[in-house]
Amino acid sequence: MVLLPKPALEQFSLMRNIKPTTFFSGIPLIDLSNPDSKHLLVKACEEFGFFKVVNHGVPLEFILKLESEAVKFFSLPLSEKEKAGPPNPFGYGNKSIGQNGDVGWVEYLLLTANQESISQRLSSVFGDNPEKFRRALNDYISAVKKMACEILEMMADEIQALKDHDMIGFGEHTDPQIISVLRSNNTSGLQISLNDGSWLSVPPDLSSFFINVGDSLQVMTNGRFKSVRHRVLANSMKARVSMIYFGGPPLGEKIAPLPSLMRGKESLYREFTWFEYKRSAYSSRLADNKLLLFERITPS
Numbered sequence: 401m402v403l404l405p406k407p408a409l410e411q412f413s414l415m416r417n418i419k420p421t422t423f424f425s426g427i428p429l430i431d432l433s434n435p436d437s438k439h440l441l442v443k444a445c446e447e448f449g450f451f452k453v454v455n456h457g458v459p460l461e462f463i464l465k466l467e468s469e470a471v472k473f474f475s476l477p478l479s480e481k482e483k484a485g486p487p488n489p490f491g492y493g494n495k496s497i498g499q500n501g502d503v504g505w506v507e508y509l510l511l512t513a514n515q516e517s518i519s520q521r522l523s524s525v526f527g528d529n530p531e532k533f534r535r536a537l538n539d540y541i542s543a544v545k546k547m548a549c550e551i552l553e554m555m556a557d558e559i560q561a562l563k564d565h566d567m568i569g570f571g572e573h574t575d576p577q578i579i580s581v582l583r584s585n586n587t588s589g590l591q592i593s594l595n596d597g598s599w600l601s602v603p604p605d606l607s608s609f610f611i612n613v614g615d616s617l618q619v620m621t622n623g624r625f626k627s628v629r630h631r632v633l634a635n636s637m638k639a640r641v642s643m644i645y646f647g648g649p650p651l652g653e654k655i656a657p658l659p660s661l662m663r664g665k666e667s668l669y670r671e672f673t674w675f676e677y678k679r680s681a682y683s684s685r686l687a688d689n690k691l692l693l694f695e696r697i698t699p700s
């Protein structure tokens with residue numbers, strides 16, 4: 401805990417060279433309640449190494465309780481506070497920072513999170529109820545630690561999605577069927593390919609379904625709907641569990657553009673059965689364009 405007291409009047413003569421504060425309005429704002437903020441969070445880390453979080457889940461009550469305990473401590477007479485010093489490794493420090501001559505207009509209390517009860521030195525300062533302070537500290541630390549872990553997980557998920565070497569879980573492909581209905585747990589990894597060849601990470605959402613247009617639907621719409629090229633990157637932190645319903649045609653069915661969609665237009669595909677498609681697709685590699693074989697070569 402750090403207190404930067406208001407400088408005493410005589411200190412203002414030393415402040416001549418300090419420019420007035422201009423607030424920067426572009427500090428990245430991350431809403432922790434929104435899973436989509438992962439991308440912004442990583443961008444903020446890359447651009448600034450700094451961001452502000454809202455909807456962080458740390459109860460205001462815990463923040464205010466510890467702040468009021470801290471203010472109570474720093475308001476004690478100096479002789480009292482010094483009983484809790486020096487700050488090596490934990491305790492009260494005043495003006496001098498570290499052991500190597502650094503000084504500042506600052507008072508601070510260095511505490512460890514890993515102690516059941518507060519130290520003997522601090523107990524004497526906190527008078528009749530030192531455990532009230534420790535409780536406030538523990539409540540605050542547990543909530544802040546939980547938030548820090550969530551932020552780290554978001555970073556890890558996103559970083560995982562950024563490095564794709566050696567991390568492919570399910571390689572790039574289009575689904576053969578008409579429609580795929582995908583439901584996954586809360587683990588990231590799914591990416592879809594955009595027209596410019598870049599990959600877009602799909603934020604996981606365990607309460608929604610994702611729908612893929614498959615190769616068969618691309619043919620049925622004569623190329624108007626595009627089967628989406630997608631892949632899944634492995635996540636070393638958490639297993640991804642997906643349940644996918646592949647809606648496909650019966651084996652003997654002819655796959656061809658729907659006449660109602662043609663309106664005199666040329667078919668981009670020659671006629672084929674689902675069986676033919678499967679036979680060829682199942683002897684091809686995952687990333688291959690499985691419709692290539694069935695495309696009509698338009699004379700140029």
Ligand SMILES: C=C1C[C@]23C[C@@]1(O)CC[C@H]2[C@@]12CC[C@H](O)[C@@](C)(C(=O)O1)[C@H]2[C@@H]3C(=O)O
Pocket residue numbers: 573574575576577646681682683684685686
């Ligand atoms: C390499 C292959 C795996 C796959 C059959 C294929 O020869 C080409 C299509 C692949 C795919 C992709 C979507 C589905 O995951 C899948 C079950 C399907 O219908 O087509 C797989 C096939 C598979 O894993 O067997």
Ligand SMILES: O=C(O)CCC(=O)C(=O)O
Pocket residue numbers: 570575582584590630632640642644
């Ligand atoms: O694991 C996933 O979420 C998607 C896997 C997939 O694309 C597939 O099996 O076709």
Ligand SMILES: [Fe+2]
Pocket residue numbers: 573574575630
């Ligand atoms: Fe797929």
